[in-house]
Amino acid sequence: MKKHHVEVLISEQDVLAKIDQLGAEITAFYQQKKVDKLIVVGLLRGSFMFMADLVRKIDLPLEVEFMTTSSYGIGMSTNHDVKITQDLNGDIKGEHVLIVEDIIDSGYTLEKVRKILALRDPASLAICTLLDKPSRREVEVPVEWVGFAIPNEFVIGYGIDYAQRYRNLSFIGKVILEE
Numbered sequence: 590m591k592k593h594h595v596e597v598l599i600s601e602q603d604v605l606a607k608i609d610q611l612g613a614e615i616t617a618f619y620q621q622k623k624v625d626k627l628i629v630v631g632l633l634r635g636s637f638m639f640m641a642d643l644v645r646k647i648d649l650p651l652e653v654e655f656m657t658t659s660s661y662g663i664g665m666s667t668n669h670d671v672k673i674t675q676d677l678n679g680d681i682k683g684e685h686v687l688i689v690e691d692i693i694d695s696g697y698t699l700e701k702v703r704k705i706l707a708l709r710d711p712a713s714l715a716i717c718t719l720l721d722k723p724s725r726r727e728v729e730v731p732v733e734w735v736g737f738a739i740p741n742e743f744v745i746g747y748g749i750d751y752a753q754r755y756r757n758l759s760f761i762g763k764v765i766l767e768e
């Protein structure tokens with residue numbers, strides 16, 4: 590870990606207000622489609638906190654699943670080699686699936702997960718990400734719900750790490766490198 594400090598980018602209050610809004614939009618969308626059950630898939634580890642708060646704001650019958658992906662290791666850049674280190678437990682054929690992610694940056698993680706899950710024939714597949722860094726995109730991925738579009742800063746907190754630290758912060762911060 591390089592010498593650095595952390596500044597607040599999005600406050601806890603703003604994060605929680607956005608999640609209220611996302612939960613209401615997601616609920617209305619699937620109610621309108623008369624979906625009777627949703628499978629919400631969180632991508633570990635980054636999405637664990639967002640997932641926990643978001644599902645409490647989705648007022649639909651749902652099941653929770655997790656998949657573990659990894660591409661950033663201990664540094665600040667992706668190696669583009671996204672690994673699925675733990676798969677879903679259940680079958681999603683014929684199910685309505687919502688993928689929940691903390692951040693989309695290059696797009697490689699969500700592109701891979703979206704492709705893999707689409708091959709399993711779900712009834713529908715959608716993505717909700719809390720953060721989006723559009724200026725960093727290297728591969729295009731359709732994303733149905735975005736919480737905040739953010740500038741090209743290395744962010745941490747609210748589940749997101751720098752070398753595995755800071756996941757426990759309640760706000761989204763940015764890492765400022767020193768020297």
Ligand SMILES: O=P(O)(O)OC[C@H]1O[C@H](OP(=O)(O)OP(=O)(O)O)[C@H](O)[C@@H]1O
Pocket residue numbers: 632633634635636658659660661662667690691692693694695696697698699749750
């Ligand atoms: O759009 P991309 O460039 O693929 O980057 C986004 C992904 O990178 C981070 O995960 P990471 O692989 O670091 O693992 P983690 O979720 O365990 O922190 C983040 O949580 C996203 O999953």
Ligand SMILES: Nc1nc2[nH]cnc2c(=O)[nH]1
Pocket residue numbers: 661692693694695742743744745749750751
């Ligand atoms: N911690 C962290 N992981 C990321 N993965 C992709 N973008 C980011 C980022 O800004 N911060």
Ligand SMILES: [Mg+2]
Pocket residue numbers: 632633634635636658698
């Ligand atoms: Mg991740």
